[in-house]
Amino acid sequence: MTRRATDRLLVAATTSVAGVLLAVLGGMPEAAILVAPWAVLLVLGLVNSPPDQSTPSVVVANDRVLVGDEVEVNVSWTGGAGTAYVNCLSSEGFWPATDEGDTRRGARAHDVLVSGRATTTCWLQATRWGTHHVGRAEIAVTEPYGLFQWEGAAGQPTRVRVHPKPTELRNLLAPWLVRRVTGAHGSKVAGRGVEYADIRQYSAGDSLRDINWRASARSSELWVSQRHPDQATDVILLLDSFVESGHDVHTVVGLAIEAAVALAESHLAATDRVGLVELGGLVRWVSPDTGQLQLQHLIDALLSTGLYAHVADRNLDAILGRMLPPRSFVVALTPLLDDRFIEALFVLAGHGHDVGVIECDVAGTEDEESEARNETLRLARRLWEAERQIVRDRLAAHGVAVAGWRKGRQLDLTLEELTRRRQRTVRVRRR
Amino acid sequence: MSGKLRLLNAGRWQAAVALGMAGAVATVIAYSSPSKTEIASRLAILGVALFAVAVTLGSARLVGVATLPVLAAALVSSVAAAEPAWVRSIVLGIAWYTAVELAWDAIERRDGVERSRAFNDRRIDEVTTVVILALVITTAGFLLSFLAPVRTVLVAGLVVICLLAGLRLATRRLGTSK
Numbered sequence: 001m002t003r004r005a006t007d008r009l010l011v012a013a014t015t016s017v018a019g020v021l022l023a024v025l026g027g028m029p030e031a032a033i034l035v036a037p038w039a040v041l042l043v044l045g046l047v048n049s050p051p052d053q054s055t056p057s058v059v060v061a062n063d064r065v066l067v068g069d070e071v072e073v074n075v076s077w078t079g080g081a082g083t084a085y086v087n088c089l090s091s092e093g094f095w096p097a098t099d100e101g102d103t104r105r106g107a108r109a110h111d112v113l114v115s116g117r118a119t120t121t122c123w124l125q126a127t128r129w130g131t132h133h134v135g136r137a138e139i140a141v142t143e144p145y146g147l148f149q150w151e152g153a154a155g156q157p158t159r160v161r162v163h164p165k166p167t168e169l170r171n172l173l174a175p176w177l178v179r180r181v182t183g184a185h186g187s188k189v190a191g192r193g194v195e196y197a198d199i200r201q202y203s204a205g206d207s208l209r210d211i212n213w214r215a216s217a218r219s220s221e222l223w224v225s226q227r228h229p230d231q232a233t234d235v236i237l238l239l240d241s242f243v244e245s246g247h248d249v250h251t252v253v254g255l256a257i258e259a260a261v262a263l264a265e266s267h268l269a270a271t272d273r274v275g276l277v278e279l280g281g282l283v284r285w286v287s288p289d290t291g292q293l294q295l296q297h298l299i300d301a302l303l304s305t306g307l308y309a310h311v312a313d314r315n316l317d318a319i320l321g322r323m324l325p326p327r328s329f330v331v332a333l334t335p336l337l338d339d340r341f342i343e344a345l346f347v348l349a350g351h352g353h354d355v356g357v358i359e360c361d362v363a364g365t366e367d368e369e370s371e372a373r374n375e376t377l378r379l380a381r382r383l384w385e386a387e388r389q390i391v392r393d394r395l396a397a398h399g400v401a402v403a404g405w406r407k408g409r410q411l412d413l414t415l416e417e418l419t420r421r422r423q424r425t426v427r428v429r430r431r
Numbered sequence: 432m433s434g435k436l437r438l439l440n441a442g443r444w445q446a447a448v449a450l451g452m453a454g455a456v457a458t459v460i461a462y463s464s465p466s467k468t469e470i471a472s473r474l475a476i477l478g479v480a481l482f483a484v485a486v487t488l489g490s491a492r493l494v495g496v497a498t499l500p501v502l503a504a505a506l507v508s509s510v511a512a513a514e515p516a517w518v519r520s521i522v523l524g525i526a527w528y529t530a531v532e533l534a535w536d537a538i539e540r541r542d543g544v545e546r547s548r549a550f551n552d553r554r555i556d557e558v559t560t561v562v563i564l565a566l567v568i569t570t571a572g573f574l575l576s577f578l579a580p581v582r583t584v585l586v587a588g589l590v591v592i593c594l595l596a597g598l599r600l601a602t603r604r605l606g607t608s609k
Contacts, residue, residue, distance in 0.1 A: 011495035030509035033520035037528035037565040
């Protein structure tokens with residue numbers, strides 16, 4: 001921390017010295033009277049200057065928050081006296097300035113050091129999901145009467161994870177393939193469950209509770225009801241983090257991550273095992289598992305998703321054996337722009353995995369508005385759409401259904417659409 | 432209320448009162464100056480105009496700079512008078528100091544920094560202490576000027592203040608070293 005003179009000291013010193021000199025040497029008592037408040041301020045400021053310097057320490061109270069929540073940053077002071085000013089800093093870009101310009105609400109604060117001790121609290125509002133660094137603060141301590149100021153920075157950057165706001169989904173994607181573990185998805189086979197499947201003749205060993213008395217009463221033999229067992233599945237969220245120039249990658253990956261978090265939450269709540277594969281500039285994965293701890297692992301991995309330009313082919317075969325359990329339900333979140341990722345989808349479908357695609361749409365409403373005014377743009381858009389439709393059709397031909405999602409649309413609607421399209425593609429799979 | 436509007440409104444009252452006080456000081460100087468000291472009126476108007484610009488632009492340093500012409504104007508008009516104008520000088524000096532402190536406070540508030548109640552109370556305490564002490568000292572000097580020549584009172588006052596300040600500093604240093 002460095003000490004500097006304030007404007008208050010400059011004014012007080014200049015006027016006091018000039019006034020006293022004029023009064024004593026020039027015989028003008030009015031000069032001394034006029035500058036009396038400034039002289040008093042100068043004397044009080046110098047006399048009350050604290051002998052020791054304040055030492056600040058910065059503590060970040062939260063390490064995980066939701067978007068919209070506030071992170072509490074406490075600055076504790078020891079020693080010194082006067083008034084303290086704190087400006088809490090955070091990683092740029094992730095805590096964008098609000099409509100207040102550069103001044104985020106509560107990010108800066110003034111307080112008083114009473115007997116050399118004080119705690120100043122600042123609040124930083126989390127406006128965007130991701131991993132951010134908070135805990136560095138610009139510090140200024142103004143001595144009593146404001147003649148001198150100590151300035152500097154304090155604190156070490158602390159990592160704070162900002163989670164997206166949870167999206168409550170009403171629809172759960174139903175997998176075609178399930179594990180032999182009790183869960184929430186109806187199985188195609190008959191067994192112990194709730195949902196009625198069929199009836200068959202009673203055979204030795206059948207439980208008496210399964211006897212269908214109504215059907216048995218109409219014949220001379222005993223009939224038992226068969227039911228679909230509710231079973232769990234392995235859900236693998238396949239995230240496309242390839243960088244494709246020409247569109248807002250952060251928005252598209254952001255959409256994919258929001259969808260991934262919502263899907264992970266809903267499937268983990270249904271006792272499914274959920275894993276994550278990030279395929280892009282880097283290939284990373286989280287092995288499938290259940291429970292709240294797994295949700296934390298998944299969210300941490302999603303929040304640290306990075307976008308790295310990379311031209312090398314990514315060989316998904318290398319990680320298939322280690323990462324994907326057999327007959328997994330793969331939900332791909334992608335803008336369907338990178339050929340390497342599209343190829344990976346074919347590979348997965350070829351290996352017998354149940355694959356569904358949520359296509360994160362890159363076109364925004366602004367694009368549509370400009371297209372409405374420009375004929376060339378509209379034509380380009382139609383050509384581009386036609387190319388994308390070819391990709392979708394190719395995927396559908398391999399039993400991979402695609403449903404689009406864009407910002408502002410409810411994810412539930414996309415899941416409904418995907419479920420409907422998956423019912424059509426199942427015929428392809430059976431052929 | 433939107434953020435930008437809130438910032439524009441922040442410190443609005445302090446700025447208005449500061450400008451009002453500065454205007455009053457300039458008016459008193461201009462109207463109470465003898466006709467031969469036209470320069471005092473001009474200086475006062477220049478100082479207050481500078482002060483108004485500084486408050487509008489939010490420049491704390493320029494507010495301080497505006498102090499010099501205003502105090503010079505007050506001094507010129509007082510010196511030109513037939514006899515020492517003690518009460519007028521006391522009122523003008525304290526009024527101008529308060530106006531400057533208010534202007535600084537208004538500028539600081541405009542930054543939108545959150546302030547604790549203790550911080551505001553502390554600021555008020557400091558300004559009040561300065562004003563009261565200045566009032567006491569100048570009144571004491573005014574009363575003493577009836578008993579002794581003005582210059583003697585000034586020199587004596589200066590010596591006493593320096594001695595008291597030195598004593599206070601020494602006491603603090605002693606307390607810290609313990």
